[in-house]
Amino acid sequence: MRNPISHLILLMALLxxxxxxxxxxxxxxxxxxxxxxxxxxxxxxxxLEAYYTRGAVGLTRDxxxxxxxxxxxxxxxxxxxxxxxxxxxxxxxxxxxxIARANGRPEWEQDIxxxxxxxxIDLARPGWWYQAPNGSWGRK
Amino acid sequence: xxxxxVAILPASLAIILSAYADPQIILSLEDIHSPILSAKAIQVxxxxxxxxxxxxxxxxxxxxxxxxxxxxxxxxxxxFSKDLIxxxxxxxxxxxxxxxxxxFRFSSRNKSLDVKIKTTAKEGSEGWGLTARWGGPxxxxxxxxxxxxxxxxxxxxxxxxxxxxxxxxxRVNGTARLRGDASGLAAIEANLIVDGLxxxxxxxxxxxxNITGQIIAKATRQNxxxxxxxxxxxxxxxxxxxxxxxxxxxxxxxxRFIARGEVxxxxxxxxxxxxxxxxxxxxxxxxxxxxxxxxxHDFDLSADNLELSGLFSQVVKPFLAGTSFTExxxxxxxxxxxxxxxxxxxxxxxxLSDVFVEDERERFALRGVNASIPWxxxxxxxxxxxxxxGQLLRIPIGELRIPLEINGQNLNIPRLTFSxxxxxxxxxxFSASHLAQGWSWQFSGGLSPVSMQALTKAxxxxxxxxxxxxxxxxxxxxxxxxxxxxxxxxxVFDGTVExxxxxxxxxxxxxxxxxxxxxxxxxxxxxxxxMFSFGNxxxxxxxxxxxxxxxxxxxxxxxxxxxxxHGNYPRRISQAAVQNISSLGGSGAxxxxxxxxxxxxxxFGYTKIGWSCSLRNGICQMGGIESEHSPxxxxxxxxxxxxxxxVIGYNRNxxxxxxxxxxxxxxxxxxxxxxx
Numbered sequence: 054m055r056n057p058i059s060h061l062i063l064l065m066a067l068l069x070x071x072x073x074x075x076x077x078x079x080x081x082x083x084x085x086x087x088x089x090x091x092x093x094x095x096x097x098x099x100x101l102e103a104y105y106t107r108g109a110v111g112l113t114r115d116x117x118x119x120x121x122x123x124x125x126x127x128x129x130x131x132x133x134x135x136x137x138x139x140x141x142x143x144x145x146x147x148x149x150x151x152i153a154r155a156n157g158r159p160e161w162e163q164d165i166x167x168x169x170x171x172x173x174i175d176l177a178r179p180g181w182w183y184q185a186p187n188g189s190w191g192r193k
Numbered sequence: 194x195x196x197x198x199v200a201i202l203p204a205s206l207a208i209i210l211s212a213y214a215d216p217q218i219i220l221s222l223e224d225i226h227s228p229i230l231s232a233k234a235i236q237v238x239x240x241x242x243x244x245x246x247x248x249x250x251x252x253x254x255x256x257x258x259x260x261x262x263x264x265x266x267x268x269x270x271x272x273f274s275k276d277l278i279x280x281x282x283x284x285x286x287x288x289x290x291x292x293x294x295x296x297f298r299f300s301s302r303n304k305s306l307d308v309k310i311k312t313t314a315k316e317g318s319e320g321w322g323l324t325a326r327w328g329g330p331x332x333x334x335x336x337x338x339x340x341x342x343x344x345x346x347x348x349x350x351x352x353x354x355x356x357x358x359x360x361x362x363x364r365v366n367g368t369a370r371l372r373g374d375a376s377g378l379a380a381i382e383a384n385l386i387v388d389g390l391x392x393x394x395x396x397x398x399x400x401x402x403n404i405t406g407q408i409i410a411k412a413t414r415q416n417x418x419x420x421x422x423x424x425x426x427x428x429x430x431x432x433x434x435x436x437x438x439x440x441x442x443x444x445x446x447x448x449r450f451i452a453r454g455e456v457x458x459x460x461x462x463x464x465x466x467x468x469x470x471x472x473x474x475x476x477x478x479x480x481x482x483x484x485x486x487x488x489x490h491d492f493d494l495s496a497d498n499l500e501l502s503g504l505f506s507q508v509v510k511p512f513l514a515g516t517s518f519t520e521x522x523x524x525x526x527x528x529x530x531x532x533x534x535x536x537x538x539x540x541x542x543x544x545l546s547d548v549f550v551e552d553e554r555e556r557f558a559l560r561g562v563n564a565s566i567p568w569x570x571x572x573x574x575x576x577x578x579x580x581x582x583g584q585l586l587r588i589p590i591g592e593l594r595i596p597l598e599i600n601g602q603n604l605n606i607p608r609l610t611f612s613x614x615x616x617x618x619x620x621x622x623f624s625a626s627h628l629a630q631g632w633s634w635q636f637s638g639g640l641s642p643v644s645m646q647a648l649t650k651a652x653x654x655x656x657x658x659x660x661x662x663x664x665x666x667x668x669x670x671x672x673x674x675x676x677x678x679x680x681x682x683x684x685v686f687d688g689t690v691e692x693x694x695x696x697x698x699x700x701x702x703x704x705x706x707x708x709x710x711x712x713x714x715x716x717x718x719x720x721x722x723x724m725f726s727f728g729n730x731x732x733x734x735x736x737x738x739x740x741x742x743x744x745x746x747x748x749x750x751x752x753x754x755x756x757x758x759h760g761n762y763p764r765r766i767s768q769a770a771v772q773n774i775s776s777l778g779g780s781g782a783x784x785x786x787x788x789x790x791x792x793x794x795x796x797f798g799y800t801k802i803g804w805s806c807s808l809r810n811g812i813c814q815m816g817g818i819e820s821e822h823s824p825x826x827x828x829x830x831x832x833x834x835x836x837x838x839x840v841i842g843y844n845r846n847x848x849x850x851x852x853x854x855x856x857x858x859x860x861x862x863x864x865x866x867x868x869x
Contacts, residue, residue, distance in 0.1 A: 083810065084749070085704075085745065086704035089744070090703065090704050120398070122396070122397060123396060123398050123439075124393060124396075124397035124400075125397075126397070128401075128402050128436070128442065129435060129442065131400075131437045131439075132437065132442040135439070135514055136511075136514045136519065138514075140515075140519065142515060143519075143702065144703060147673075147699055147702050147703060150673070151698075151699070154698065
């Protein structure tokens with residue numbers, strides 16, 4: 054569980070379990086677009102990891118990430134971390150959209166998003182912050 | 194103030210004179226009210242020899258809406274005489290703060306008041322001084338700050354302001370002159386230097402650190418019909434420090450703000466402001482803010498000749514985070530005029546002068562952009578945007594002049610023509626609207642012949658000859674998807690190519706992909722093979738590519754079939770082409786041709802060509818002419834005439850990229866020529 058990104062495949066297995074009616078479906082996650090997004094997120098994860106650990110950035114309940122506490126960052130870093138968060142969220146949104154599309158089920162996007170949201174939180178390391186269903190922040 | 198107290202005291206004070214050895218006087222006042230000041234829970238205790246011990250407690254003091262609570266002052270050297278009230282070593286205690294040594298001297302004879310507060314802490318000593326003089330109704334005072342901690346100033350501020358500066362740090366030096374009359378404060382002049390200022394809200398999204406700056410301000414109450422109208426002027430200089438105000442980040446580099454205006458109980462009016470941002474330029478400002486809600490009512494901003502690189506990177510770009518334009522950079526000069534009335538934008542004029550815009554993802558670049566773009570909240574405005582040259586997906590585009598119609602949130606371009614390499618692109622009926630989910634746009638158009646040689650060179654792909662032209666019935670973009678309705682028609686290799694059902698997904702995103710169907714008819718093999726130095730083939734072919742998906746311009750999925758076109762035309766295949774096709778079968782097969790006496794023929798006849806490929810997950814499943822069956826493989830070329838040649842493929846599944854690589858090397862295996 055060291056790197057959440059590398060467990061995307063496991064996540065997809067979990068996805069199957071999360072959709073009992075689709076469990077038998079052969080979920081497509083090997084499209085080049087998904088591979089590109091995974092690669093992009095994986096590269097960025099190296100930069101984001103420290104911010105997760107410091108509590109500056111947290112995992113939101115809707116499968117994205119957000120600035121949780123900017124105070125732990127030097128002022129000069131806050132804008133670039135903002136941009137990093139925006140880029141990560143751009144990729145995450147594209148990932149959920151692409152998985153739904155690659156499987157010919159665009160209507161799955163919201164379900165995929167919420168399932169991913171929960172799984173990212175499940176896979177988060179101890180000490181990372183996440184958003185509870187009621188919007189409050191908690192620490193693993 | 195004195196008059197006020199004198200008026201109130203007899204009515205409400207209770208005096209307790211102790212009968213014991215240490216006499217003391219305790220004055221308790223529940224409430225004092227006046228139009229300017231009110232106080233609650235006031236207790237004054239005088240005790241000790243000659244009543245030299247003073248203890249004053251104020252439960253609450255309010256001046257207008259500003260409230261202070263739990264103020265305490267004690268003094269062991271309190272002197273009270275007809276002409277003088279003084280204390281040389283008092284202690285002032287504010288809530289949540291250690292006591293501060295304080296002294297005051299009030300002389301009714303000299304009509305003066307002097308107050309000094311001085312503290313010494315590990316951060317160094319700091320001092321506060323207030324001197325006041327009066328004669329008749331007029332009075333004047335001077336407040337001096339020496340190394341005063343901002344946090345200390347915060348403690349002195351009323352409740353609301355104190356909360357805002359609760360975590361602030363830094364020091365202030367300077368003076369403030371105050372002047373007043375019977376009606377109260379009439380003028381303030383301040384010259385303050387702030388050093389090492391730091392502040393932050395709870396989230397850290399609005400914070401500043403190590404800020405040094407100077408504030409020169411002057412405010413005068415106007416004696417007119419309007420009560421409490423003040424005229425003010427100020428100049429703020431910010432040479433050092435940093436501020437993050439989500440999403441903006443600025444460092445102090447000599448930025449300045451000079452302003453004058455008016456303020457009364459209902460509005461703060463900025464009559465004239467001049468903001469000078471180092472590295473960006475100057476902007477003129479004016480506006481009206483409503484009090485006490487602090488709501489912006491009117492605002493005007495006017496700026497010319499701004500440095501666009503600084504303006505874009507520092508001001509515009511942070512707001513583009515999370516959009517498709519996060520990796521843009523811009524250079525040149527810009528001017529802006531913004532008019533905001535009654536809480537809404539009414540007019541924006543944007544001027545661009547010799548601007549260069551580049552997408553760092555290399556999707557597009559525009560050079561020499563000059564424009565004067567007017568926007569009005571009501572009505573239509575028309576303008577021209579001129580662009581010297583540009584680049585779209587590495588394809589150079591020539592000079593263009595965009596006739597732009599702007600109507601609120603809608604943009605229209607009736608017609609636009611610009612050169613693309615040696616051809617010309619015509620765009621018609623372009624319209625764009627800003628909807629809740631983002632921009633949506635559509636257009637129709639056409640492309641007059643572009644040489645394939647120039648296009649392939651621009652795209653960095655294998656050189657090709659011929660021309661590319663087409664008509665575009667309708668292109669629409671909504672959300673993240675671009676869709677082409679109808680068909681794009683191209684004329685290449687003396688045949689036609691029809692591109693249908695084209696959709697580009699995630700067009701501006703990180704992982705754009707293209708889905709389409711291709712139908713090619715009557716392509717001239719002579720021209721086609723000539724392009725690829727494959728060895729001459731004569732004939733015509735039809736190619737259908739259904740369900741084509743491209744990612745990063747590379748195919749990832751399709752069902753393709755290639756067959757000889759119907760009709761009568763010469764069907765010849767050169768020995769070089771046979772050799773190349775046969776050499777795909779390996780060196781053994783090639784050697785067989787060399788050994789054959791037939792190698793003396795320059796070309797052969799054939800009756801039909803057929804080949805198919807279904808690409809899935811990087812594997813191409815191949816087939817040949819559908820009607821022809823071979824026991825071990827599939828027929829790709831069926832021989833005919835004399836001499837004739839038949840080519841049979843044996844391997845049905847091949848890695849696509851390996852196949853491309855083999856084709857490039859013309860060394861495919863498992864293909865054997867059969868000579869007849």
